[in-house]
Amino acid sequence: MSGAPAKPIRPAAPADVPALAALHARAFPPDECWGETAIRAMLGLEGGFGLLAGAPDGFVLARAVAGEAEILTLAVDPAARRLGLGARLLSATLDAVADRGAACLFLEVSEVNAPARALYARAGAEEVGRRRRYYADGSDALVLRITPPSGSTG
Template structure:
């Protein structure tokens, strides 16, 4: 797993296009802008998937996590999620949030296995009319 850079945006956009329906796909320009935001970072498994996240104060957010369909169910999503959580915690985050479609059963299972719990719901958030579940996971602070 490598750190994603703005120069990786075209490759990341190609992966995003494989992983998401047309109305939810992010282009290279949007991904490059995301990577340039204060507190943003990304992790990339070339050709397989990537995650973009950001940290503001003591909270982190998964902006997107994409795994190519041919690479799913091989642990890549879990590895990217774990890397994002570790990166956020290292940057001072005490909790992480994300949004996932209530219809995306595989992603919901991934997040539940990583300790995320429902913190809210955004009705008809996605282009297909599905609700977004807002998930949260607190990070354990070791002393």
């Protein structure tokens, strides 16, 4: 991708929570978006952390505990999509959980969410389960697993 240099990815801090909630509301339908209380709670989970880029233009919340990790949410502003930010956030998350000793990263994605499924497939995600009618629209959740890089130096 040519053009402006990629905005650096940095850890999310408590002061970022209002902006993250506003971004989540732009990125997800109203019945799926998380408010400040939920985002603060996710960041406060054992092993929980967030990464963001831009003002923010995109962020990920994840956790790594006892050798396993999961993505809790990943969101890119509709105005900033298809510029590689989702892929960079996913890659940074894989590095971060590898540094925390996780051997695998799990996530759930709606079977009808073609953009996210394409993003995860490119990262080598394997389908390891399915939760029937998991989402409010009646779609199934696919449970995916991605193996983080080994030997990450952070």
